[in-house]
Amino acid sequence: MTALRVALIGAPNSGKSSLFNTLTGSHQKVANYPGVTVERRSGTMTTEGGHEVKILDLPGIYSLNDRSLDEKVSREIITGVHEMEKQPEVLVCVINASNIRVHLRLVLELKTLGLPMIVALNMHDLAARDGIEIDVSRLSEELGLPVITTIAVRRSGVEALKEFLDRDASAYTKPMGIKSDTSTRALQKEAGRITSLVQVSEGGHHKMTRILDSVALHPVIGPILFFVILFFMFQAVFSWAETPMDLIEGSFVALGELIGENLPDNWLRSFIQDGLIAGVGSVLVFLPQIIILFLFILTLEASGYMARAAFIMDKLMAKVGLNGRAFIPLLSSFACAIPGIMATRTIANHRDRITTIMIAPLMTCSARLPVYTLMIAAFIPNKPVLGYFGLQGVVFFTLYLAGIISAIIVAAVMKKTITKGTLQPFLMELPKYQMPRLNHVLLELWQRVRAFLRRAGTIILYAAIALWALTLYPFAPKDATEPDIYYSFAGMIGRALQPIFAPLGFNWEISIALVPGMAAREVAVSALGTVYALQGDEDQVAQSLSTVLQNSWPLPTALAFLAWYIYAPQCLATLATARRETNSWRWTAFMAGYLFALAYLVAMIVNISAKALMA
Amino acid sequence: MMTRYLSELNIGETSIIAGFDTSRVKDKEFAADLEDRLLEIGFEEGLSIEVLHQGPIGGDPIAVKIGTMTIALRKMEAAAIILGEQQ
Numbered sequence: 034m035t036a037l038r039v040a041l042i043g044a045p046n047s048g049k050s051s052l053f054n055t056l057t058g059s060h061q062k063v064a065n066y067p068g069v070t071v072e073r074r075s076g077t078m079t080t081e082g083g084h085e086v087k088i089l090d091l092p093g094i095y096s097l098n099d100r101s102l103d104e105k106v107s108r109e110i111i112t113g114v115h116e117m118e119k120q121p122e123v124l125v126c127v128i129n130a131s132n133i134r135v136h137l138r139l140v141l142e143l144k145t146l147g148l149p150m151i152v153a154l155n156m157h158d159l160a161a162r163d164g165i166e167i168d169v170s171r172l173s174e175e176l177g178l179p180v181i182t183t184i185a186v187r188r189s190g191v192e193a194l195k196e197f198l199d200r201d202a203s204a205y206t207k208p209m210g211i212k213s214d215t216s217t218r219a220l221q222k223e224a225g226r227i228t229s230l231v232q233v234s235e236g237g238h239h240k241m242t243r244i245l246d247s248v249a250l251h252p253v254i255g256p257i258l259f260f261v262i263l264f265f266m267f268q269a270v271f272s273w274a275e276t277p278m279d280l281i282e283g284s285f286v287a288l289g290e291l292i293g294e295n296l297p298d299n300w301l302r303s304f305i306q307d308g309l310i311a312g313v314g315s316v317l318v319f320l321p322q323i324i325i326l327f328l329f330i331l332t333l334e335a336s337g338y339m340a341r342a343a344f345i346m347d348k349l350m351a352k353v354g355l356n357g358r359a360f361i362p363l364l365s366s367f368a369c370a371i372p373g374i375m376a377t378r379t380i381a382n383h384r385d386r387i388t389t390i391m392i393a394p395l396m397t398c399s400a401r402l403p404v405y406t407l408m409i410a411a412f413i414p415n416k417p418v419l420g421y422f423g424l425q426g427v428v429f430f431t432l433y434l435a436g437i438i439s440a441i442i443v444a445a446v447m448k449k450t451i452t453k454g455t456l457q458p459f460l461m462e463l464p465k466y467q468m469p470r471l472n473h474v475l476l477e478l479w480q481r482v483r484a485f486l487r488r489a490g491t492i493i494l495y496a497a498i499a500l501w502a503l504t505l506y507p508f509a510p511k512d513a514t515e516p517d518i519y520y521s522f523a524g525m526i527g528r529a530l531q532p533i534f535a536p537l538g539f540n541w542e543i544s545i546a547l548v549p550g551m552a553a554r555e556v557a558v559s560a561l562g563t564v565y566a567l568q569g570d571e572d573q574v575a576q577s578l579s580t581v582l583q584n585s586w587p588l589p590t591a592l593a594f595l596a597w598y599i600y601a602p603q604c605l606a607t608l609a610t611a612r613r614e615t616n617s618w619r620w621t622a623f624m625a626g627y628l629f630a631l632a633y634l635v636a637m638i639v640n641i642s643a644k645a646l647m648a
Numbered sequence: 649m650m651t652r653y654l655s656e657l658n659i660g661e662t663s664i665i666a667g668f669d670t671s672r673v674k675d676k677e678f679a680a681d682l683e684d685r686l687l688e689i690g691f692e693e694g695l696s697i698e699v700l701h702q703g704p705i706g707g708d709p710i711a712v713k714i715g716t717m718t719i720a721l722r723k724m725e726a727a728a729i730i731l732g733e734q735q
Contacts, residue, residue, distance in 0.1 A: 095688040100681060131716045135690040163716065217684045221692060238716055243700075246718070250701035250711060344720050348705040351722070357709075456678040458725050459709055460689055463718040 036077070036085035037202050038119060042107065042143065043127030044136050045093040046464040048155040050074075052127055052185035053090040054473050056195070063480045065616040067117060071106045072378070080199035089121060095135075096142055096217065102383050111146050122202040124150040125194070130160035130167060130182075131239075131465070133232065137224035138217075140176060145215050149205035150178055153194055157182040159465070165236035172231040177208055186470050239465045242337075246463070249341045259345050262338075263364065266329045270368050271399075274321035281321070285314030303505060304498075312497030315553065316490040319371055319606060320482065326365055326372040327481050328474070330379075335469035339379060340461060347459055353441050354448035356380060356459065359389040363440070366396035370607045371489070374614050375481060384452040388444055390615055391624055394607050395440040395600070397433045400554040403575070404598050405432055407558055411579040412591040428595075435599050439631065451623075484613065492609035497552060504549050504563075516566040523548040537597065537633065538590035538640040547603070554603045589643035593636040600632035654697065654712070654729035662698045665691055665714075666732030673728050682728055690714050691729060 043049035053061070057076025064073045074090035091110065092103035099105045106115070113120030126143055128136035133154075140152055154169060173180040181197055184190025249255055289306045296302040333339045339358075347357030358380045366373030373393045380386040415425045500523070509520040518524050527545030534544050546560035562574035565581050582591070602608060602625050612621040653672070657663060668686060673679040691697075691714065700718060701711040708723045 096684075098681070098684065100685075132690070134692075134715065135688075135717070138688070165716065217687050221687055225692065236716060238713060238718075242718070246701065246711070252702060252704045252707075256704045340720070344701075344709060344711065345704060347709050347720075347722070348703050455680075456675050458678070458682065458685055459720065459722045460685060460725055461720055462689060463711060463720050 036087045037123065037198065038087050038089070038121045039123045039125055039198060040089040040091050040110065040121035041125050041127060042091045042111070042139075043093060043153075043155075044095050044129070044139055046132075046462050047093070047127040047129045047136060048185045049093060049127040050090065051470070051473060052153065052155060052183060052191065052194075053088065054476055055185055055188060055191050057088055059476065059479075061476075061480075063484060066106055067616075069102050069106065069383075069616060071102050073118075078195070080195055082199040084199050084201075086198050089118070094139075096139060097146075098217075101381070103381075111143070111148060121148065123198070123205050124148045125153050125198075126150055127153045127155050127183075127185075130154050130157045131163060131165055131236070133167065133172075134224055134228040137176075137227055138220045140178070141220045141223055142215060144176070144178070144208045147207055149207055151194070151197060152176060152178050152180045153183045154180055155183045155185050158184050158190075159239075160236065163236040163239055164234055166233035168231045168233055172227070175227045175230060186473070242465045245466050246341070249338065250344060255341075255345055259342055262333070262342075263361075266326070267364075267368065269329065270322055270325050270365075274325050277321040278318055281318050282314065285310055285317075300505075304501070307505070308498040308501035311501070312494045315497055315606070316486065316493045319369065319485070322369050323372045323375070323482065323485060324478065326368065326376070327478050330361065330365075330376055331474045331477050332469045334379060335467065335474055337464040337466045340463045343461075344463065351459075353444045355389060355444060356382065356385050356457065359385060362389055363393060363396055366393040366398060369398050369400070370394045370396065370604070371485070371610045374607070374610045375485065377614065382457045384454050385457060387615060387620060388447050388452045390611055391447060391620070391627075392440040392444050394602055394604070394624065394628060395436045395443065397436045397599070398554070398604075400604065401432075401598055403555040403558050405429065405595065407575055407579060408582075408591055408595050411582045412586075412588055432595060432599055435596075439600070443627070443631075485610070488613040489606060489609040492612065493606050496605045496609075500549050500552050516564060518545060518549075518563050536640065537593045537636040538587065538644075539593070539597075539636075540586075540590070542585075543590075543594065547601075550603050552605055554598065557598070557603065588647065589640045592643050593640035596639040597632045597636040600628050600635060602628040652731040654699075654726035654731060655710075655723045657697075657699045657726075657731065659699050659702055662696060664732040665693055665695050665697055665729060667693055667730040668728055669730055670728045673724060679728070682725065686725070686729065689719060690717055691719075697731075 041049050041053055053074065053076065056078050060078065061074060061076030065071065066073050071092060076088050078086050078088060080086060089110070091107045094101070094104050094107055097104055097108040099108060109115040110118045110120065111124065124143060126140050128140060143150060154167065154172070160167070169180050169182060179197065181194050183194050249258060289310045292310065293302060293306050296305070333342070342361060343357030345357070346360040350357050350359050359377070362373045362376040362380070365376050370393045373396065374390050377386045377389045380389060409425050409428055413425050413428050415423045418424050418427050503523040503526070504518055504521050506521060509517040513520060524545050527548050528541050531539070531541045531544040542561070542564045546557055546564050549560045550557040558575055558578065562578055565578065608621055608625055611624050612618060615621060652663070668683045670679040670682045673682060695714050698713045699710055700713050703709045709720050710723060710726055711718055711720045
């Protein structure tokens, strides 16, 4: 017996995702449709009678006008012309009982496509609490479709629907009485007519939402509340994540040492220790930040607050041509671009989302701090500027500011060129506030974590192993005068690149260090340590490196190196995440390309102008 | 009487949606399907509308109440919504 193929469809805020989560529980998979950023969520459930049901959660849409990729993909699937997805046998259209006038229009539109359909009248309980009463049997009669009431957030609230799906595909019939005029207006009119017939009492505005919004959307208190929430969130990301991150790093170092003590000194030991374990460690170390940040983001999203945050930030972001929803992903990127890029999923418009992903690496992430700290400590004297500020602090601030300003410029240029398109309306429903369900939040968190580990993690791991091989082989000759890395493939690449980097004032030591430094930005410090053949632990290397650099690098070189790090995508994990989230190698290549080009250009300008000023 | 538009309504004021005039939006491409989008999300002739909130910068975007829903939109979009006689 083949499983029944059911597709869930519904407008944003219909509670469709909750219904999907409750029906499928942990039996779900999240992926992307080939070539597009549209998320494919699918899962399975087994009914009482032993029928297996495959459930596809289609994107939340208001209509099937092919205006967005979400709408296009949904239409293709429902009409059975999608290149990969089989046509579903039954549609379950989820409508919010508090808002049937709007959601019925989608039902009527879907009905014209001719698939057997069930209407799930969702959040029935909440609507009733607001005084909304609906004549369900009349609604079913008017629509000519079975209507089942659901309370998506409760397992007992979906039993009736589950029972209804407990039969063979042949048991479902196509809808009758299809109207021929399917213009938005005609559908709207019909939806309005049915609503007035079946809505026994209209009910009022959700009281709690009104009260909470008078605070959350207050022109003065609203933004303050928003920044307090953000402050708390980042405090949590930085302080709570620190201990687990140290723990992960520490245990991988310990594990490496343990293996080092117990294996003979050969390539296999080096592979396991420096390639494999270090590689896995470099993936897992991002997990604490990802988990904490997403715990906040998913909770805020589930509560309904995220739409309010977008409301508050919209005007500011609109100046850059972006949407209010881009603010939190970009701010998150100051901690780390990886969760930042992953957080762009809340941006519905694909072009806006791509633009946001592309500029996310320009936000100064915490991995740049070791590099900045090292260079500033070595080259910038801490003399006072304008009385109050130290020069070191000013340079630090300038580096952050340069990233932000560059991001604004890049976004503006992109919106006028490659991500150009019709201006997108901000238009969105502000959902009612809801208590977030812990199990749903955890389920979605797990999906994010799994996606990161699976898709980004594997690329990072392979890359870490490749870099290990590049820096180790071939071995240095016996009479070597330079450090080992000089003779390795990484050394060869670095030396070959040196003439290219010469206009930036980069010597061969820097050129070589940039090769293993591709793994992550902070690796540059230890890579420089290796190139200058320094011994000792991390802190000692940084200490002695500072002195070495002071004596061997001219100031323009040091400044150019700092400028390079504002832009250069020296982080494979970011590129791997961008690949996963854009679902495109071309966008990933574009990101790497434009960032390297900017890095090169700005570093060269800094080097040349600093030389000219000092001459 | 002068025609009023949703973008001109103040916080707390109530009115009736009388129609749409997307020609008031400068960006023609944007204006092309704005009416459909407004209809889809729930703006409809004859419904009563109230401005609940305004954004912190320049009073933009705005949040309006239609029926049981709260909808957020930019002033530029609100400028295309014609209001009827005030109640």
